[in-house]
Amino acid sequence: MEHYPAYWEADVVLRDGATAHLRPILPSDSDAIQTMHKKQSPESIYLRFFAPLPVIPKKDLDRFVTVDYDSRVAFVMTIGEEIIGVARYDRLDEESAEVAFNIADDHQGRGIGSIFLEHLAAAARERGIRVFTAEVLPQNRSMLQVFAAAGYEISREFDDGVVAVRFDIDPTEKSIQVQEAREHRAEALSVRSILHPSSVVVIGASRKRSSTGNLLLRNLTAAQFAGTISVVHPEADAVAGFPTVKSLEDIAEPVDLAVIAVPAESCIDVVRDCAAHGVKSVVVISSGFAETGEHGLELQREMVATARANGMRVVGPNSFGLANTAPEVSLNASLAPFLPDAGTLGLFSQSGALGTALLAAAKTRGLGISTFVSAGNRADLSGNDLLQYWEEDPATATVGLYLESIGNPRKFTRIARRVSSVKPVIVIKSPFTGRELPPGHQVRVSSLSSTALDQVLTQAGVIRADTIHQLFDVAQVFSSQPMPAGRRLGVIGNSAALSTLVVQRARSEGLRVETAPVSMHPEVAAEEFGSRLAEMYSDPMVDSVVVTFTPSAGAGEQEIAAVLAEEAAKSGKTTVACFLGVHGVKDELTAYTRDEEGGRRAHPVPSYVGPEDAVWALARTTEYAMWRRSDRGRYPEFDDVEPRRAREIIERNLEGVPPGERVLLGRDDSRALLESYGIRFLPYLTSHTVDEALAAADRLGYPVALKAVHKRLRHRMELGGVRLNIDDEAELREDWQGIAEVIGTYLGPEDDHGIDVQPMAPPGLACVIRAGEDPLLGPMVSFSLAGDTSELLDDVSHRVAPLTDVDARRMVRSLRASPRLFGYKGLPVMNVEPAEDVILRLSTLVDSFPSVRDIEIRPIMVTEDDAHLLSVKVELVAEPDRIDSQRRRMSLG
Structure with missing residues (x-):
């Protein structure tokens, strides 16, 4: 038996949003396997074993749980100590294996079979298996559906009352799409269960008004949470005027969400208690985990593993909390004593302190939020999870994220690209290379510069901001204005100086000013202001407008503001303003209309402190609008690639190499690998003598280039390791000898002294x-x-x-x-x-x-x-x- 492959273990999200643990089978699982089997219905047993089998015989049971993790592989899925499913493959020959699944009756319909298939296929590919087969009874529709819906090319044959299924397990475009769609649905549902609880329990609320738990309870009640609230306190009869219970056992109804504010060392026991009582998710406000060092990191990992293994998601630890402003929820399970009004902005923060700043900034600017989550140490619930949820959340039109680190940037950009195609995603960027991390964040380290992730975010359509200030500058436009139809900008105001600043900044941000700016008299009357605005809005060469106004002895600010709001609402064009004394989305710059059903509809114009901020926000909005309308291309389909040939080259060179160790491919294998994907190189011949070089040049044809083989000199023309445009035998002899002398100077006798001869490429x-x-x-x-x-x-x-x-x-x-x-x-x-x-x-x-x-x-x-x-x-x-x-x-x- 090979060494137990611990890296095959995984926590997974099931179809209903709950979690489970998947791992390779162990001999010690025999009792739990037998227990699961005995609970199965006769029909389920027959569908799996093709015969009645009330008890698995010991000989068969021993064989089931004893595998070599190579030719015989099996996985189990557990919730708590209970095994809820088993899946296995047994190798038939060098490239194929037979698979079988057994899902506990009580857990069928939760997507367990499809998750098993993904993990079995990944393990099999790693062991050189390319094809799965299975024998399934025709009435076992659920198992046939698992295979049919996986996205592989399935072949079926019906013989002697059994359906024989066969398919290649190399990923296909469809199988990847199926996996990502299932992942999206499951993760979105798991977040929804956290943000839409029917019942909340607070654990750790002290009678001290200054305590964290006490504040949480007061915020929950002040928000008028629509569900039921329970408070667990072992001694007090009431906390913050709210009656308590001694333990979770005293709560008769199911609990959706537990908010935990106890010392870090006690959190694991509390999470275990929550698991035992069927709590669905926990928010851990407590600090003292990974941000404090190795001991805290171990506490954090154990707590999260305990929660996931028992079907629960974790927000935090070291979280600021979460909120949902929907009237049917009215949840403020956070440390924020105030919330912005209900709106369409979804906010995510990893930092508790920054979470406070985000909520405060939203409220100050008059921006309403839909939901808010502070992930703290991001030990479980992450920005990726929230993006999955917000993608289809009808209450969220714009997404804002403050990210100190990204645990899985590849997944983030994959999801963000999809979300950005339907609603804007704004990210306050950090270096993200993994070299500078806040306490408590565990990520890998990138080998690329910090600009690489910036470019990847741009590729995904994500709008990047440097500060909270900029995040809300952009969010103001999305929350109040239609997206620009193009880059053409109109500039109007009562200050020529401000108009000049706007034009200069607009051009530097990639906007086009093709219509002459309108600079009215500083003491312009409201009627003239409105008339000139209407003219600009009617100009077909204007897609969006920046309006500036400086108070003077002319029309009053309120009068001008009303005219601006009314004309902007009628125009349907994107408008931003620099209006002294107004910052954000406020009533002063809001016009109201009636919709078809007679409802009142607000049309605010966002206002900024300075013209530079207004133009920057408008430019980012315009870039996003252009990206969203643009053709993002097609993924290529190559008929001449040979992935199996590439796999053989890679596996042959990595055979016996310890995990994490690097291998430099030989030049022949390097070229063969790329040629398997249709990438061709100029030929070369390696020489070790002048005569060999002359023969190579005659074969390849002049002009040629000479290059030292050794990596220290190969591309170093300044060191003399490269000679170009060699036209004849005499020149080749001289240049070959020159490189040989350089090799003698820089390299030792044990180094490769070879010199490549290669045809000269055309000038370029x-x-x-x-x-x-x-x-x-x-x-x-x-x-x-x-x-x-x-x-x-x-x-x-x-x-x-x-x-x-x-x-x-x-x-x-x-x-x-x-x-x-x-x-x-x-x-x-x-x-x-x-x-x-x-x-x-x-x-x-x-x-x-x-x-x-x-x-x-x-x-x-x-x-x-x-x-x-x-x-x-x-x-x-x-x-x-x-x-x-x-x-x-x-x-x-």
């Missing part, structure tokens, strides 16, 4: 393409022009795989130095399409194989007609899985 522009699995961001692809300048100035474009054709085009064109590819100052216009094709093929390769740590094509010569690849380096790492894999599992926080 040298570029660099890199791709591979970043530990934090997942499969990434990068593009830049070759040279130290690009690296020193970080002029590199990054995208997360998989890429669309539009992503590849934008990568090439987003570099600051990209004009050099497109005729800058008389340079020839290069054909970049072949380079874009290489980018897309590399994206497909690294998306499929997380063991590919780094591929570096240096250089790829982009010419007027084609692109020529000269050299490649490939590094693999023995990692069994990626952070966002093809099997559903919850993050480790």
